[in-house]
Amino acid sequence: VRFTKERLDIIREETKKDQCLITLTSTIINGWPDSIKDLPVEIRSYWSYRDELSMEDGLIFKGERVIIPNSQKQTILDQLHYAHQGVEKTKLRARDSVYWNQINQDIEKLVKSCPICQEHQPSQQKETLRPHEIPQRPWEVLGTDLFHFQGAEYLLVADYYSKYFVVRKLGQNTSSSTVIRALKQILAEHGIPLKIISDNGPQFSAAIFKQFAEQWSFHHITSSPHYPKSNGFIERHVQTVKAALT
Ligand SMILES: [Zn+2]
Secondary structure, eight states, X not given: OOOOHHHHHHHHHHHHHOHHHHHHHHHHHHOOOSSGGGSOGGGGGGGGGGGGEEEETTEEEETTEEEXXXXXXXXXXXXXXXXXXXXXXXXXXXXXXXXXXXHHHHHHHHHXXXXXXXXXXXXXXXXXXXXXXXXXXXXXXXXXXXXXXXXXXXXXXXXXXXXXXXXXXXXXXXXXXXXXXXXXXXXXXXXXXXXXXXXXXXHHHSHHHHHHHHHXXXXXXXXXXXXXXXXXXXXXXXXXXXXXXX
């Protein structure tokens, strides 16, 4: 989380006004008692990590993380959750920068009650790759698919090994030759893989796509027509990319 100077000034001012943090500040400066029993009740929850706490320039730190006063929690939560990336990513963002007691619970509560996060949560089911999908190195096996987003068609290419992906806007034209042109650009930049896996969409089943695969010498594997939903890897990436674009 990036703090502007103004935000830091506010946190500093609010730290001075926060009853619990006032007590915490004076305890950090004057030293901790030998027993938690001698500690004011409102800051006993800080006891177990008292060695990690320090003061700098009017801010309280737990390690590298700024302790956020009560009045600023909601603002910081909103900032952490700005990109609607779900519980784990939001916690990761907090881990490098801010802290308060119960921060993880607050993040969980916020994300669970956020309709946008819930709608775009990728499903938690384990990804099982079939034998032809298991790569030994990056950019060896790629998945590709088209998707529609806000009035335009997009091409997605994702690497099975690294999960790295490339998105190209195709506009309205999704003919085989448009798709092939976009794929050629991507492969020219990143290299030619051993395999490209796609569904049986008309762009990929066309004769010129077969020609393209032969000329550029990669194996083109299409998901079985009997299991049209079996291309789970690329479908999950489509969801992720759409959520990010949204
Ligand atoms: Zn959200």
